[in-house]
Amino acid sequence: MAAKKKGKLGGAKGRQSRPDVNPLYSANQIWSAGLGAMSRAQSGGTKFFEELVREGAKLQGSALDTAQKVVMQAFQGAQKSVNRRVGDVKGQATETWDNLEKIFQTRVQRALHQIGMPTAEEISALTRKVNELGHSVDKLAASKRAPARKAAGRRAPARKRSKPRAASTKAGT
Secondary structure (H helix, E strand, O other): OOOOOOOOOOHHHHHHHOOOOOHHHHHHHHHHHHHHHHHHHHHHHHHHHHHHHHHHHHHHHHHHHHHHHHHHHHHHHHHHHHHHHHHHHHHHHHHHHHHHHHHHHHHHHHHHHHOOOOOHHHHHHHHHHHHHHHHHHHHHHHHHHHHHHHHHHHOOOOOOOOOOOHHHHHHOO
C-alpha cells in the first residue's frame, strides 16, 4: 500500500507538535488584536475618515467627468445622426421641388405654345434675324448715301436765277 503524505496542518503529527497551543490562549490573542485595532481606529479614525472622504470625492469627480464625456459623446452622435437625416430630407425635398418646377414649366410652355406664343428659342432666333436685318439696312443706307454725295459734287454749278419779273408786272397795272 502506498503511504499517504500529510501536510503541515493535517494529520496527528501536526497536533502533537504544538502542545502549547491552547484554545483559550488563542481566543485571548484574537480578542487583544481586536482591541488593538479598535484603539488604532479611534486614535487615527478622523484622519482615516478624512482620507476616505478625499478618495471618495476623487472617485465621484472622475465618475462625473466620465459620465459627462459619455453623455457628450452620445449627444454628439445623436446630433450627427439628426444632421445627416435632415440633410437627406432636405436633399429629397429639393429634388422633389425641382421636379415639380420642371413639370410646371413644361406644362406652361406647352399651353403657351398651343395658344401661339413663341418659345424663348424662337424669340432669340427672331431677335438675331432682326439685328442682322438692321445691320444690313444700315449698310445699304450707308452705301446709297456715299454715291449721292459724290454725284452732288459732280453736278454743274447751279444757274443764277434771273430777278423776278414782279417789277414788270407792276408796271402794267
